[in-house]
Amino acid sequence: MGVMRPEKFERTLVRLLSKNRSALTEPAAATGVIERLDQNFRLRRTSSAALRLLGLTEINLQGQLASDIGLPRAVISRWLSQCRRSEVHGCPVRFEMLHPFAQEERWLTVTICPIGARRFRYYLEESTARHCAEMKLRSEVEQLRLQVNQLSERARELTALSELCQMLQVCSNGGSAFRAAVSATLPVMFEGVTGVLLLSGDPHSAPEPVLSWGGDEGGTTRYTKRITLPLLVLGEPKGMLSLQEQQPGSLYAAKQRLAAIVADHLALALANLQLREALRLQSVRDPLTGLHNRRYFDEALGSLAECAQKSGEPLAVLILDVDHFKRCNDTYGHDAGDAVLRQVGRCLQRATRSGDIVCRFGGEEFVLLLPGTDLPTAVQRADQIRSQIERLELEYGGWPIAPVTVSVGVAALEQPQTLAQSVLLAADRALYEAKHQGRNRVIAAINPATTLSATRDSAV
Structure with a gap:
């Protein structure tokens, strides 16, 4: 064995150390080193496992640009962005990507680590099975x-x-x-x-x-x-x-x-x-005339009287009684009498305003509640109603019936302290007076409270 000169020995030692260091830092894994450029990156070192994983075993990648080996621009841009991210945070980054050269769908997991100025070590790993499992799991979770x-x-x-x-x-x-x-x-x-x-x-x-x-506000x-x-x-x-x-x-x-x-x-x-x-x-309806009945009237009188007392507005009560109605029944029959009551009821409905209440009080008696109507106005309206009923052309079964007249008693609640029942009794008393004076007329009760007292005294 010859003696090696010192200069040659030093060069050989450096070469062997460099080779051994490369072997230690590049294991059998799919790895390599890249250099980041502004719009591209250069492949500085690529392991054989990485070449096999990429399907580029027949190509020498040493020193080539990523775009030269056919990597799509989108893949290059993603690698560059991950390299910058790794530089900023000073730690490895990991991401998944589709295999750039495979015909079927295959997935790779890429890990990038900074190792120097603009230099990075990358590791490739086949992750198709894991990716499919994750996608299946995500689908099931969804x-x-x-x-x-x-x-x-x-x-x-x-x-x-x-x-x-x-x-x-x-x-x-x-x-x-x-x-x-x-x-x-x-x-x-x-x-x-x-x-x-x-x-x-x-x-x-x-x-x-x-x-x-x-609704669609925009209408589109x-x-x-x-x-x-x-x-x-x-x-x-x-x-x-x-x-x-x-x-x-x-x-x-x-x-x-x-x-x-x-x-x-x-x-x-x-x-x-x-x-x-x-x-x-x-x-609450009278089946014969279709008007409200006594039950409805009692409820309406209480509520309207309460409203009138609170607001100070007057409330008038009219009680009408068909004169000599028994004579009509005896002469023409009860069916004809019912027809007369129905026609009188329709006349009362036509003569009232919205808000007025018309009820059949019982038998041949009718009662009207006129909210917001004082006594003089109520008397005037009562006389108009009396006149309209007197002019009715009554008939039953095609045969005429003699005209009928009504007697009307009128009272009004015009003072807050007056009771509703007092007004009703006053109107009833006035009706009795109209009958007593000869029928077919309107009589007004001047003071409901006085009328109530007189009625009670006479009852005693």
């Missing part, structure tokens, strides 16, 4: 989230439906309480859907909207699906519930089934309200 949201939505809809049923049960009519019930619940049950609820008062009138929600939405559900009450249409999509798919099958259930509940509630209103009218 499906679970959608199911939870759907269950929450169903729970919210059922709660609103239960509230709607409870509120509809306590509605006494189709007015403000009914509107409040549907306004508080329908927009909650059909969130994300444009809707309108229309109701009609009778079969011959067009339905009118009582509630609408979710094109609805892809629309459903209209009729509200049938005892076979008659009472309205409709119309729903439209705001976004495609928002009116899905479950939502349509809910709409059908809501329409049935609304129709049932309207039927109950209609029946309840019919029963209420039967309890």
